[in-house]
Amino acid sequence: DGGITQSPKYLFRKEGQNVTLSCEQNLNHDAMYWYRQDPGQGLRLIYYSQIVNDFQKGDIAEGYSVSREKKESFPLTVTSAQKNPTAFYLCASSINRAGYTFGSGTRLTVV
Amino acid sequence: GQQVMQIPQYQHVQEGEDFTTYCNSSTTLSNIQWYKQRPGGHPVFLIQLVKSGEVKKQKRLTFQFGEAKKNSSLHITATQTTDVGTYFCAHNFGNEKLTFGTGTRLTIIP
Numbered sequence: 556d557g558g559i560t561q562s563p564k565y566l567f568r569k570e571g572q573n574v575t576l577s578c579e580q581n582l583n584h585d586a587m588y589w590y591r592q593d594p595g596q597g598l599r600l601i602y603y604s605q606i607v608n609d610f611q612k613g614d615i616a617e618g619y620s621v622s623r624e625k626k627e628s629f630p631l632t633v634t635s636a637q638k639n640p641t642a643f644y645l646c647a648s649s650i651n652r653a654g655y656t657f658g659s660g661t662r663l664t665v666v
Numbered sequence: 667g668q669q670v671m672q673i674p675q676y677q678h679v680q681e682g683e684d685f686t687t688y689c690n691s692s693t694t695l696s697n698i699q700w701y702k703q704r705p706g707g708h709p710v711f712l713i714q715l716v717k718s719g720e721v722k723k724q725k726r727l728t729f730q731f732g733e734a735k736k737n738s739s740l741h742i743t744a745t746q747t748t749d750v751g752t753y754f755c756a757h758n759f760g761n762e763k764l765t766f767g768t769g770t771r772l773t774i775i776p
Contacts, residue, residue: 588763597754598709598766613763645708654699654711655756655764 557582561646561658567666568633568640576631576661578646585650587629591615592643592660601644604629633663641665670695672755672767680775685742687770689755697757698731698738699764704751712740747774 559580568574580587586605590598600613604623618637623629629648633640641664647655670691679685689698697716701709713722715731715738722729728741742749755767 590766595771597768600763600765603763611763647709649764654714655701655709656711657708660708 559646559648559656559658561644561661563661564659566661566663568663569666571635573632573634574663576633576644576646576663578629578631578658579627580629580646580648580656580658581627582648582650582656583626584648584656585626586648587623588647588649588655589613589619589621589629589631590645590647592645594643598645601631670755670757670765670767672770674770675768676771676773678773678775679745681747682744685745685749685772687740687753687755687772689738689767691736691757693759694735695738695757696735696759699756700729700738700740701754701756701766702751703754703769707751709754742772745772745774747776750774 562577588603589601591601592598599615601615601619602610602613602621604610607623607626610621610623618634620632644661646658649655670689672689699714700712702712703709713729718735719733720731726743730739752769752771754769756764758764
């Protein structure tokens with residue numbers, strides 16, 4: 556079945572550490588996105604990529620970095636510069652601005 | 667920035683009652699999408715509306731796009747416990763990235 560796989564499902568990070576969240580899709584979608592969701596809140600866009608080797612900052616990119624070396628993969632790194640990283644991170648993909656397909660998310664907690 | 671306001675923020679209904687959530691924009695929208703997120707889950711795409719005055723139905727769900735393309739609504743008839751979750755509207759203002767509304771959290775009282 557086609558879809559988006561995010562890993563890990565739960566991640567614990569110590570203060571000052573960088574962590575990388577994985578996102579892989581086999582839908583052959585060109586565009587991929589990273590959103591952050593805080594408890595009881597909506598989704599805010601971190602980064603997005605419309606084609607391989609190209610990506611743009613979203614509304615809350617500070618403290619995050621991404622890469623898009625392959626069409627199928629769009630990993631997100633949460634750096635130590637992100638002051639409040641505890642959140643639910645959602646990866647999505649789309650084609651031709653149609654409905655987004657989301658992964659099941661990664662819950663990141665700073666300990 | 668361009669924003670879409672979604673109301674209400676929370677809605678508690680008795681099972682079997684109807685439910686409606688609204689999205690309102692100060693500017694014309696090129697399209698509107700609706701998503702459902704179950705508690706603890708991820709958003710799932712429901713539908714996209716593009717045309718002025720468009721109405722689409724999915725079983726007990728009715729989606730409308732306003733004539734001026736500045737507002738949209740999602741109406742659920744005779745709610746069931748499976749309808750529990752947060753409903754988001756979303757749009758892209760002429761570019762690729764999707765901006766989400768704040769969501770309406772629906773809880774059902776059995």
